[in-house]
Amino acid sequence: MNILTLFCLIIALSFPMKADDICGSDTLVVDYDNLYAVHWNVKIYPIANIYTYPQADVDRIVEALLDSQKEVLFQGSIMLSYYLDVTLDEAEQIKSTMMAVELPKGFDWKFGLFQNEKQGLAMFAAVVDSKSPFNFQVGHACFEKDPFGKPAIVFSLRQGESDDIAAEYRKYCLKHNGVILSINDLSFAPTQMKQLNMPANEVVTVSYVPDVVIQDLYSSHVRYMLENAMPNEAVRPAPMQSVRNSKKGGKR
Secondary structure, eight states, rough: OOOOHHHHHHHHHHHOOOOOOOSSSOOOOOOOOOOEEEEEEEEEEEEOTTTOOHHHHHHHHHHHHHHOOOEEEEEETTTTEESOOOOOOHHHHHHHHHHHHHOOOOOEEEEEEEOTTTEEEEEHHHHHHHHEEEEEEEEEEEEEEEETSSSEEEEOTTTTSSSSSHHHHHHHHHHSSSSEEETTEEEEEEGBBBGGGGOOEEEEOOSSSHHHHHHHHTTTTTOOOOOGSSSOOOOOOOOOOOOTTTTTTTTO
């Protein structure tokens, strides 16, 4: 994480931000100097393990995960497969095929898109234990650069709450062999989350995120300039506000 991004997050923990919309259109132009006011519902799901999954269904589900015309990488003992070099149409077809495979009660399918090392589009499919996800809200987020120089999702675990959330999050992630992170129902694979290898870290970073996903998560939210920080107030999530309606004079 670069120094400016870290400073951005530290400011978010100490001060609320007042709206100063600097977006001129609905298409997000990534700005690493700004914090974004977001309304994200974040959930963490354990990926099902083939050794503890209902054994009568293991072979059927693993076969479904491997049944693809695309190159498939199966993630060891957990029910997670990666599909390389896909188009959006191919990803949708893989998802549709998987969704037709019925899962036992308490388990769900999760799907996500990511960029591979050649910056091509890839996807993953996973079976998760949906009975007791770890759930929290995110009100402020910003960016850093991933290994490709593209924007990665960055947010603090504190978000104005007590340290218990960060501690419980780390405990939950370390308890399971692999987890899927979902933000507003957009899912991300464990290989995209660098902080899983740093249990003391209180900042979540999600890398290899395609532009279409970045646009979905950030482009309808307000950016806040650091100089608009107001001291001596508690941090709180900013109200949802569309960039199209935040300019003076009403809608564009």
